[in-house]
Amino acid sequence: MARRPKLFEAAPGSPAETRCQLCERAVRHTSRHHLVPREEGGRYGPTVDLCQPCHSSxxxxxxxxxxxxxxxxxxxxxxxxxxQKYLHWIRRSRVERITNRRRRR
Structure with a gap:
């Protein structure tokens, strides 16, 4: 049986701390977001580190x-x-992961 991970809150300045560049929260993991999507010509363009909830949203x-x-x-x-509504919510939240967020196309 898989256990759910505990919410992570890194102490400020600790080596494990990383920040989402969109919501500016301290989070455990971030992923690279291409500011111009690869499909639109941004393969080698600038990227930012976003937490999973922000990247998904x-x-x-x-x-x-x-x-x-x-x-x-x-x-x-x-x-x-x-x-704006999402950012207002996530900045007050300790959520690390959101599932089932993909829009059906």
Missing amino acids: VHLLLTNKELARRYHTVEDLQRAEEL
């Missing part, structure tokens, strides 16, 4: 075309109207 709420044309910096993503 960005791709759920915004299309690759929107990301390439309107939200190609982390500052643009932080101001995106489509993400």
